[in-house]
Structures are given as structure tokens and as C-alpha cells.
Amino acid sequence: QVQLVESGGGLVQAGDSLRLSCAASGRTLRWSSMGWFRQAPGMDRDFVATIGWNGDNMDYAESVKDRFTISRDNAKNTAYLQMNSLKAEDTAVYYCAATGLYRSGGRSPAYYNYWGQGTQVTVSS
Secondary structure (H helix, E strand, O other): OOEEEEEOOEEEEOOOOEEEEEEEEOOOOOOOOEEEEEEOOOOOEEEEEEEOOOOOOOEEOOOOOOOEEEEEEHHHOEEEEEEOOOOHHHOEEEEEEEOOOOOOOOOOHHHOOEEOOOEEEEEEO
């Protein structure tokens, strides 16, 4: 079983940066695609970014493209989301997710088998 733990959230001002981390335990994530999603109060869980198990096949939501960067360090069993030029509308709980072995990620939560508990990001304007 895979456990995912997000960290790095917090309260920042518009224009600031944050880096979220997603640390995995239970098994290696080397052969899983990873994704980041976010959920604001009363809203659906929305896709943010995904990265393939071999570090390619990156995809981003239009709203974060050119501001956010997804990456992974398989040696540390950790995925990251670098968030720059944060806006008030980026405020949400951010979740990381992992697919099963050798599976491709995508924009739908249905692609992912494992989820973290979420970390709150609040951007004040």
C-alpha cells in the first residue's frame, strides 16, 4: 500500500511562491505517474499538473501553465509542485496522487489510485 503525505502549504501573499512536496512510503513511486489536484470550498477537485513515471509527459491546467512546475525525485520517492506568481484564485487544498504501476496519469482523478490528505494553500490579495 502507498501512503502519500503533502507538505509545504501555507499562507502567502499574491505574487509569492511556494513549493509543495509529496513524500511517498510503502513502495517506490518510480514506476507510477504522479498528479497534483486542488479543491476549493464547495468546488470539485480540479486537475493541476501531472508527470509521467519516467519524468516526461508533463501536463498542466491552463490556469497554472507557465506559473507552476511539477517535478519528481525518484531517489527520494518524492514529487514536487513549484508554484510561482501565486494568485488569490490559487487558494485551495492541494492533493497529490499516484497511479498504479506503469500507468499513465491524466486530468481526471479516476486515473489515480493513491491520494494524500492534502495541504492548504491560502493566497491573500
